[in-house]
Structures are given as structure tokens and as C-alpha cells.
Amino acid sequence: MNDIVKTLAHAEQSCQSHGARLTDKRKAVLSGLLTSGKALSAYELVDYCRDELDTSIPAMSVYRILAFLEQENLVHKLHVTNKYVACSHISCEHAHEIPQFLICESCGNVKEIGIKKSLIDTLKDNVEQAGYHLKSPQLELHCLCQNCV
Amino acid sequence: MNDIVKTLAHAEQSCQSHGARLTDKRKAVLSGLLTSGKALSAYELVDYCRDELDTSIPAMSVYRILAFLEQENLVHKLHVTNKYVACSHISCEHAHEIPQFLICESCGNVKEIGIKKSLIDTLKDNVEQAGYHLKSPQLELHCLCQNCV
DNA sequence: TTTCTAAATGTTATGATATAACACACAAAA
DNA sequence: TTTTGTGTGTTATATCATAACATTTAGAAA
The missing domain is CATH 1.10.10.10 (Winged helix-like DNA-binding domain superfamily/Winged helix DNA-binding domain)
Known part of the structure; x- marks a missing residue:
């Protein structure tokens, strides 16, 4: 299997x-x-x-x-x-963490990672200070993967 | 003017x-x-x-x-x-900071904010640990704005 | 000024992504 | 076995985006 x-x-x-x-x-x-x-x-x-x-x-x-x-x-x-x-x-x-994606701009490969909750919390604070409420902290980050660096 | x-x-x-x-x-x-x-x-x-x-x-x-x-x-x-x-x-x-956007999912309004460099650095560290290299840390966050909360 | 050149814009066609509206099939419940 | 709701098919169309080539225009060079 x-x-x-x-x-x-x-x-x-x-x-x-x-x-x-x-x-x-x-x-x-x-x-x-x-x-x-x-x-x-x-x-x-x-x-x-x-x-x-x-x-x-x-x-x-x-x-x-x-x-x-x-x-x-x-x-x-x-x-x-x-x-x-x-x-x-x-x-x-x-339980599933909030999905965070690293997208290689060169080859298109995608890696899904977990990110420390403290970081998300800080982000959330920043957003609240701006008067907004963070709904879904899914991040999609433009990266280069190991092969493409 | x-x-x-x-x-x-x-x-x-x-x-x-x-x-x-x-x-x-x-x-x-x-x-x-x-x-x-x-x-x-x-x-x-x-x-x-x-x-x-x-x-x-x-x-x-x-x-x-x-x-x-x-x-x-x-x-x-x-x-x-x-x-x-x-x-x-x-x-x-x-000099321009890295753009970060709060997008209201309800009314579509967008706010551009700056985010502490330390937060970006932490994010970058997380990405490097996963073997990727962060190219452009532009974030687009799904939010609700004050009016729509 | 006139001519030349490169950049900007126009035109037409088409590809890629996505959804709406309605029809049909099929599995599970009554 | 009928009913009902969920899943799928079909067709049409909206929306986002780019390719290829023609034309215009602004500024540089003669």
C-alpha cells in the first residue's frame, strides 16, 4: 500500500x-x-x-x-x-495548522510549511492596529527553492 | 491643488x-x-x-x-x-517598505500597511529553515475591515 | 527643420481561468 | 419504490490576460 x-x-x-x-x-x-x-x-x-x-x-x-x-x-x-x-x-x-506556502518563482514547486503561532499572533496584532481583522492568515510567499537559488 | x-x-x-x-x-x-x-x-x-x-x-x-x-x-x-x-x-x-496588504473579504477595500522589519526577518528565517529563499515578502492578508466586522 | 528611431499605443485574435444556469443520474432515506 | 438531495454533465458566457503585428508619436540625430 x-x-x-x-x-x-x-x-x-x-x-x-x-x-x-x-x-x-x-x-x-x-x-x-x-x-x-x-x-x-x-x-x-x-x-x-x-x-x-x-x-x-x-x-x-x-x-x-x-x-x-x-x-x-x-x-x-x-x-x-x-x-x-x-x-x-x-x-x-x-489539528491542521494554518497553511503557509513557499512558491518557487522559477520552477513552480510548492512547499507547505507550518509557521510559529507567535509569528502569526504578531502579524494579527499588526493587522488589528490598522483597524482590520485577520480572517485567514494563509500566506503565499514568493521564493526560490534550493535547486533554483 | x-x-x-x-x-x-x-x-x-x-x-x-x-x-x-x-x-x-x-x-x-x-x-x-x-x-x-x-x-x-x-x-x-x-x-x-x-x-x-x-x-x-x-x-x-x-x-x-x-x-x-x-x-x-x-x-x-x-x-x-x-x-x-x-x-x-x-x-x-x-524608501518604500515592503508592501503588505489587508484586503477586506466583504467590501473589497484594501489598506496598505507597513510591517515591522523584525517580523519579516523572522518570517525569512522560517523560510530559510525550510530550504527556500524568500524573494519578495509581499503579503496579501484576507481580512475584514472595521465597517464589515 | 527634416529624417530617423525607439517607445508608446492601437487593433485583432486568442488563450486561460472561472462561474452561471439548467438537465440528468444516482445513492440513501422515507 | 418513490422521493429527495447530492453529485455530475452540458452549454454558454464572464472575466482575466497575453501574443502578434500595425500605427502613432516624441525626442534624438542629421
Whole structure:
């Protein structure tokens, strides 16, 4: 049982635990993101499912499925690039931290990291001082990865 | 001489200081962003220039002009919403800080704030520990503004 | 001034991302 | 087995963005 199958099982369990269904199509989209290991656009996922999984899913459905997977915290959208990545912590037991992404501007690879809560708190303070309320402290940072530096 | 005219003058001077030209069309786009006081899409700027300034600028040109203004640090692009805002610090004398944006998810208003350098440094450390190199620490934070809380 | 050149803008076409609206299929509950 | 709601398909269209090439214009060079 390889890692991706294991992760999909975790994901399915997580969905079932509150009555949501991880259907075959939804699994296909999620496994596309898991196996590619990088951020993909909705239309790239259409291609992936057709070419690699022999599963035809119209773009409209992929968008709906991505919305579902985001809601389930199985997938995150990177707004900077308009692409989608599988959450790195699907198989983790602990509660999910706030997702923070390092996006390599050169090769497009994405790393999801956790950031110290104290840092987030400081950030939150800064925001409150400006009269705003921080809703979702998801950060998307423009970086260069080790290979591209 | 109102604030926007003053800011435009500053912008023009800043461009001239290194041989760049702030043409009428470029001024129109910038003043659209300045007077609206919020983030606008390229096509919204086309409408603004046509309706408010009696200046017809095709969308293609607006995109080119926005690219120019970004290069000149007069405008920032918000990737989260695919909109553009005038830099809040055009008239400031001091060197520009790294731009940080608070985006109200409810009404779309945007506030540009400065963030303590120590916080940015801590963030940078976190990123380096993950083996990445932080290139541009522009943050776009999902918030609610005072009116919308 | 006139000519030349490079930058700016216009024009047209098209690609990429995303959503709305309605139809149909199918699984679980009544 | 009917009903109901969820998931998916289909079609159309909105929105964001860029490529390729033509034309205009401002400033430099002759």
C-alpha cells in the first residue's frame, strides 16, 4: 500500500467522519494533485485525469470538486498562481495548522510549511492596529527553492 | 491643488528622475486607481477612464500601462483578487517598505500597511529553515475591515 | 527643420481561468 | 419504490490576460 493510496484512505475517512462523500471523481482529482506533487490548474487536472487515469471529467466538474476538496481542507488554492495543491497534512493526526506556502518563482514547486503561532499572533496584532481583522492568515510567499537559488 | 494632483506630480517626478515617461494615458490609469481608493481590475479601469475621464484606453493598453506602473512601484497587483491598487506611498520621501496588504473579504477595500522589519526577518528565517529563499515578502492578508466586522 | 528611431499605443485574435444556469443520474432515506 | 438531495454533465458566457503585428508619436540625430 503506497503513500498515495494511504493518503486517499485517510482523506476518505476524514470525509466520512462528518458525512461527506469522497466519490471516485473527487478521488481522481485529489490523487492527481497528490501524485503530481506540485500545484496544478483546474484544466491541467482535466488533462491529468484523462491521460493518466482514463477518467473524463469536464472542467466545470473539476472546479466543483476542487471547491469541495478545499472545504474539506484536503486541497488549498494558491491565489498567486491560480493553481491548486493537495494539503500536505492529510495523513497527520494533529489539528491542521494554518497553511503557509513557499512558491518557487522559477520552477513552480510548492512547499507547505507550518509557521510559529507567535509569528502569526504578531502579524494579527499588526493587522488589528490598522483597524482590520485577520480572517485567514494563509500566506503565499514568493521564493526560490534550493535547486533554483 | 488637491491630494491626487499632488500625488500625480510626485509620480511624474519619480519617473522623470530616471528617464521614464508618465504619459497622459498612464496618468489616467494611475489617477483612476488613486481616486477610486480601492483595488480595480484592468477592465474596471477601462470603464473608469471612459466614463470619468473621457479617455478611451483599450484593455490591452491598460495591462501594459499597469505593468509599467508596477515596475515604477506606483502600483501593486493583488494576486488574491487579480486587481490593482495605487501604492500608498507615492508621495513619501523615505524608501518604500515592503508592501503588505489587508484586503477586506466583504467590501473589497484594501489598506496598505507597513510591517515591522523584525517580523519579516523572522518570517525569512522560517523560510530559510525550510530550504527556500524568500524573494519578495509581499503579503496579501484576507481580512475584514472595521465597517464589515 | 527634416529624417530617423525607439517607445508608446492601437487593433485583432486568442488563450486561460472561472462561474452561471439548467438537465440528468444516482445513492440513501422515507 | 418513490422521493429527495447530492453529485455530475452540458452549454454558454464572464472575466482575466497575453501574443502578434500595425500605427502613432516624441525626442534624438542629421
